[in-house]
Amino acid sequence: MNTDNFTFLCRSRSLFGKNALEHLPFELSGMGARKVFVLRDNASESSDSIRHLRPAFADSGMTLGLCPPPDQNSGTGTDILKDCYRTFTGKGYDSIIALGTGPITDLAKALNLAVSLGPEVFKRGIQPQDQAKSLLPFAYLPTRGGSGRESSCRACCNAQIFELPALAPDIVLTDERLMAADTKENIICSAFSALSVCCETFVFADNPMAKAYASAGISLLMEHLFPLLETENEWNARPAAVGNKYRRNLACIAHASAISGFLLANSTSIISFHLGNFIAENADTSGLTAGSAAAIFLPRVLEQFAGNTPALAQLLLPLGGQDAFSAVPPVQQAAAAIHILQNILNRFYQISFGAVPRSLGDAGIDKSAVARLQEKIQQEDIWTETGISGAGRDKIAAVLLRS
Amino acid sequence: MYIPDYYEFGCPVNIVAGHDSLEKTADILAVPGSSQPMLLTDKGVRQAGLADIVLDAVKDRLDIKCVEDGVPPDSDLKVVRQLAQLYNQKGCDSIIAVGGGSVLDTAKGINMLVSEKTDDLMQFTGAGALKRKLRPLIAVPTTAGTGSEVTIAAVIADHEKNRKMIFGSHFLLPDAALIDSRMTLTLPAHIRAATAMDAMAHAVEACVMLSKNPLSDAHAKEAIRRIMKHLLPLIAEPENKEGRLSLALAAALAGIAFSNSLVGMVHALGHSVGSVCHVPHGNCMAILLSYGLEYNFHKTEERIADILFSLAGPEIYAKTPKSQPAQKSIDCIRKLNRDLFQATKGLHATCLKDLKDREQHPMVPKEKLPEIAQTALGDGMVFYNPEDVDYEDWLMVLEAAWEGVPLDRTKVRKG
Structure with missing residues (x-):
């Protein structure tokens, strides 16, 4: 500690x-x-x-x-x-x-x-x-x-x-x-934003109170996002309304989102969340929401900043539950957590017929655009409020390329 | 994940934790403009030098108006009134409460009186009796157990009526809880064991009782995990400041959990053993926790099973057959008590008949059990217990806990 x-x-x-x-x-x-x-x-x-x-x-x-x-x-x-x-x-x-x-x-x-x-x-x-x-x-x-x-x-x-x-x-x-009917894109944006905040807090915050909130937020999302979006195969009819039948799931996602707000109030350095907002504002693509971008960055941020640490291994617990955590050998738990996060993206890419991107490439951001964004991260003072140092910015630039 | 149809959760206490968090005291009091606190403690805490650590941390920054160490172990309405008068006489503008449950609860009582400018505490019993924010109160826990620093409750005795009065309001929450590893360094091993088991009872009951919810579960399970990891090693090596801080945080986590999901028969029975036989609350909790789980087993087996992961770790959880995790959870708690008995050289009792006072007299004579059972009938906590309990049930549980034998679950009525 x-x-x-x-x-x-x-x-x-x-x-x-x-x-x-x-x-x-x-x-x-x-x-x-x-x-x-x-x-x-x-x-x-x-x-x-x-x-x-x-x-x-x-x-x-x-x-x-x-x-x-x-x-x-x-x-x-x-x-x-x-x-x-x-x-x-x-x-x-x-x-x-x-x-x-x-x-x-x-x-x-x-x-x-x-x-x-x-x-x-x-x-x-x-x-x-x-x-x-x-x-x-x-x-x-x-x-x-x-x-x-x-x-x-x-x-x-x-x-x-x-x-x-x-x-x-x-x-x-x-x-x-x-709960109001909402488009699947909006629901995913909210859920992915919340997931990024909760997962990063869980891994990086040396603070058991924040971890407890984060753990509950992750569990709510893992149990309620997939049922909400997988049960109706209407993605092509966008904006697809998710109505009364799934209000409980929507409420759980709103609840997790609110929990992420409590965590944001206690931390300034949720990298994937801020990076997601940065890309949504600065990248030359209309289809990438801040939440989706944050979810793309999340596994790469965890790999880059947490590596194969016990804190990252512990993330498997709220993501997969007690049974899954117990089944996986300790040395594999960090990789298993990253795998779950990547699989969420892959699964949503599939059920959205490609509308939810798995990578910046899927979102139409090519390598030259990534290079421009990397330059912007290095040049501008946009990360001051997140407390991320120069070395941290280099790592963020690497995250951007790998995403 | 169990999500009830409806639940509430909150703890607006500013939690400041670390190995020198006390140095933040003046800054925290400066926010509401306070600089002239009363430092409230008890004689044991003062003799252990803990009040001096606080005074040293705030020297030159706060004008401490009085240091009062007259809080008894079982504080009552009269003491609260006297201390509130002292607060007013000395011109204090806030309270720093340094101690265990009794000191923190007394501070909450004083704060009600001085903020509302009255000497009648009884007008604040019942929901919604307090309507506005009270004066600044900083809680500095010294026992790593009660969780009073984060709870909305204050338990204050009415010795004239031989009852414990429970006050509950969000306005009773301290403004800040300063959790500092220095505060539990000198805790005797058997008190460390008993107070940690108090926190364990808060966490376990929070996971099992009727008002459990995802946020209380997350706090409670983290508390259980920390207690299981750090308690026994700390008995052997109290100098480990990381362990002490972790255990103190576990107590706060458990306090947050049970304030939001409430507790049941273990606490109801514990209050009664405490009030009839004057047994410290932590000792009651340590002994009674496994019996409460056994009594409610048929209604909460899945919930009891769910805490095995936190109690025993992933390896034992994975190796336990699917039909056995609930019983295994209970076994873990009993084993922890036996291990603590060994680690404290017999000072941590595992059954009611072994509880001894300083003169080595039994604290709970068997003939007192009917009186304890009768008292428990009037405890409000039983309302939240999954299974109904009547006098005969209380007595059956007490007799098993007195002997230290497992409860015969076939005799538990199933309502």
Whole structure:
């Protein structure tokens, strides 16, 4: 074990499963909430989630204020935030629910910053004295898998990044009734992102609390991703909707994604996750999502940075389960873990008729493009926030080539 | 993986762990603007020099308003009230609690009184009684067992009524748990054994009881694995700081697990043996754990089997026939107790009749068993036990645990 100190903080309370929604009023009222401002996105509209939300609060004595999904064409992000701020403060709301994933949770976090610390926070930024301040109660209710960042302590508002422990949701509530139909590409993107974060944390974090969360996240994904995507052979009819029948599986993936957000809040150096986002933003290909790219990089990152270590061998346990782990000789366990990760990619390549890439080559990124990306990694200071050193960048460049 | 229809999980305590994590104390208290804490401990911890290590770690950075070592092993409502008055008189703005379960629970009790500006603790029993954040509280565990540093519960005795009062609220959670390997260096071998078995009972019951879930399982299994790996070697070699830190982390992991999945009859019975015969909680847990598993065997065999991997490791797990892993898990726990008995030169008792006080008098006379069984009927933890338990059942389990013989499972009623 590493002799350095480690810290772990997960402020969020997870509520998962059937009728989880009915527990929300009790949880929020326990934090002093009486009048709840609900922000939702278009996915929440398609899942008809409001139909479930209203009755859950019916006898709670609490008031729900339902904000319509923001119309991205009606103004800038700042305009939308200002509108929300005026409504929130004008009508005396005291807590926030974000119903949806991605931008709607960023909006909810930005609103919480504005109403709790004052709108000037967007000009002055987060200050040391803000670390101790409490924000208003905030619950995140996913309707899809999400990116994982929803449950982290980070918010992106008009290209500004804010990080504060109190920005993490107080409650992450995953109720299968809220799950919206989604495309298989989106589901895979969420699941692969979460898998990358959980696997890297499990192998590299010398932190048993983080490992425990990571282990649960990996197991959830391994049990629920394949049933969701293998049972319907409709890949060609994209975007294929995965509907009611598989809401439990979708909820488990959303749950694992939220767990990955808790882990992101405790680590800055999840290489495959950051590399996946970097490639999705910088590579000249439209078909490669950040999650798929992260999953391509994951086995190579583990090989490059963990080698044949006991930590990598242990990864076989959450990936394969106790029976599989016990059956494999210790010297083969690290390779078996990598094999499982590679096989996931291979299997999805097959069932998606090539839509899910196994490599950067499958995604249409040729060697010259890889060389340009390697150069960009070396030249730009994009890895500062991940804490990866110059030597680490060389290894990342090698990962890129091998992927 | 077992996923219940519905579950909740959370532990918003900032966990700071390492071989010098105490040096972070001032920084952590500075976040909420506190600098004048009360340092709360007990006489044993102070005599062992542990409070001095904390004081040394914060010197020149905090204005410690008082160091109070008057927490008894079995703290009660009266003590909590007296210490809360002291906190107010000295102008403290936070608490650093250094000790085992009693000190940490007492600190939680004091924090309720001073934050809510009252001297009536009883108004905070029951769900939802606390409505807002309390004053800053830092927990520094010294026993690697109770997990109080990460649990929402505080157990405080009401000696007038011969009852243990259980307070539960998310607001009772400490702001931070500082897990430092220096804090368990001087722990006597038999106390190290008993407190670690307390953590083992938390972890095992978390894996077996009705509210288990994927996140509590992951925490609990890691705790079990660490206890099995480090406990016996540490009895022989307490200087091993990596082992001490790992065991202290196991206690925290187990605490997180059971706070989120709850515990059952082992704890219900343990509370009763503790309150009637004043047996330390860890000793009760060590003895009763295997009996609780045997009693619930017919309802939880698969779950008991599932922990064999963590208890015994992959090799034994792989070699155990599919019909035997649950019994093997129970055997592992009994063997661990026997090994601890040997390693502590007989100070770690394996049955109730062998428990002795400092004067070598039996702590649990056989004639006390009916009273213990009667007391257990009123313990709330039994609500979460997979199988129903009545007075006759309690007595049957107690008699087996007293003798140190396996429970005759054919006599367990199957409801």
